[in-house]
Amino acid sequence: MLLANTKSFMPKNDLIGFLVLAAILLVVFPLFLDAFRLNLVGKYLTYAFVAVGLVLCWGYGGILSLGQGVFFGIGGYCMAMFLKLESSDPESTKIQSTPGIPDFMDWNQITALPAFWEPFHSLPLTLIAVLFLPALFAYIIGVAMFKRRVGGVYFAIITQAVASILTILIIGQQGYTGGVNGITDLRTFLGWDIRTDSAKNILYFVNAALLIVCLLVAQWVRTSKFGRLLVAMREREDRVRFSGYDVSSFKIFIFCLAATLSAIGGAMFTLQVGFMSPSFVGIVPSIEMVIFCAVGGRLSILGAVYGTLLINFSKTAFSESFPELWLFAMGALFIAVVMAFPNGLAGIYQMYVAPRMGLLIGLLSKPKPAKSIINSAH
């Protein structure tokens, strides 16, 4: 009993899963992919942060948010604002009518840096903003929705509306946000050129390491009583409430955590890709992120990472040859997965691969009875 207790955070199977994923991300990909492809994988992995958040929020807690792009975007924009200010020093922007402000502001006849941009001169403040601004925003949405017991489809629709509103706001306020083009031409991070191959290589590792840290946090939440409460709330919200829990505060917390995870992904996206635009904020990217999570298996945090990678690899491969068909293919894949494998890749693994893996391990450790293995395989 006590032994089971200490192992509850990381059972053996989970540990193997974590090690395999870490090996793939930190060894296999860097060894076998060229700089361009590795950077592409790095970009995909930033979406995995969102997908992991969705596993906790949607898979465990049953709270479907179709607006996670909002938080990915807030994180991404915070980082982009910091980088943009760094590359907009008076020296390199001296041809502008107002030197020292981002170029798109100058194009929009803005003559002074808006006050809300000022904190992004400082890296610590930027990092605080990346982590806490999305959480604060999620908190406001959460309080407004969950305290009133808005849930299910209504919540999903409202998050979608929020995503839509934020996109419109960003596009409309071109002078302050860079509009539909987003914030582009980002060059250095504290004087370090992020556009070189070596920088991208380093950023890939930073990103992968951060993802693993976030996965460990998610694993901790998942295996704590909080994780079991999320499942309980998904099934019988009233029972949880009448067992003495303030259900709304639990929902708000997990929604905020998912938001922060998404924002970390967003910030790493900006660093690796070198720009941020409203096309990562709106409804379509938000739904895509839900699909990554569903394909990976919405109850598996590791599955979410594989789902994200699989969909994005196929997206790249597919849209190189049939760009106009990709959206249909993804939609079909989503429906197929939900109908046939509601637990996604992780479910397929559990059902078909894991039993055979057990057999394989049994085969390796017990050299004797070949007969019984054949029997149990049938």
Add this chain to the structure above:
Amino acid sequence: MNNDFLLSIEGLTVSFDGFKAVNDLSLYVDEGEIRVIIGPNGAGKTTVLDLICGKTRASSGSIKFRGRELTRLREHAIVHAGVGRKFQNPSIYDDLTVFENLEISFPRGHSVFGALAFKRDAEVIQSVEETAAMIFLQDSLYKTAGLLSHGQKQWLEIGMLLIQKPRLLMLDEPVAGMSIAERKQTAELLHRITKNHSVLVVEHDMQFVEDIADRVTVMHQGKVLSEGSMEKVKNDPKVKEVYLGH
């Protein structure tokens, strides 16, 4: 206002779009008492339980529990005040094990950070095992709750209330859908647990009511029709007319 009772309900009214499901109801429950509420369908029995536990908000009236007014408290605060509620249909977490179902109701770590930091220590394990033994589920601790029989699910939910250590236990039709053997076992269980609790039960099964009740309250159209021992209530002509007669 009389504070000697564990629970005193006075002038309680709730109306749904003009329909008064509970109408100027007064009810007093003593410490350690088993009170059963009976009455025809639509009499407002379940609504009374809903009002006490905060699921439905009263239009007027007061519910005092150990001197505390419950009508303005939120649901989880009412639970912390010492009121436990079992629902009509077994309301348990199918995807969790029996152990985990009970553990969630263990009265510790009920805040967000409390739940994150919650440790399954010896005290929790002991409490879960004791409760499981009481509800005849000691051998099914690690079984997924969804696989239990209907009667076992009802017991599990009662166990989830017990581990919470409430002062007042409210049970909505605890033996509905149970086999005869299960009914007997449940009656025995209720007798045992009432040593430390006061219990308010809504039930239809007359045999069962006779088995367990200290006092019976008969409700009709949102009001108390009759109250007293089973014997007295049975012989009340008003009760015979609306309920027991047919």
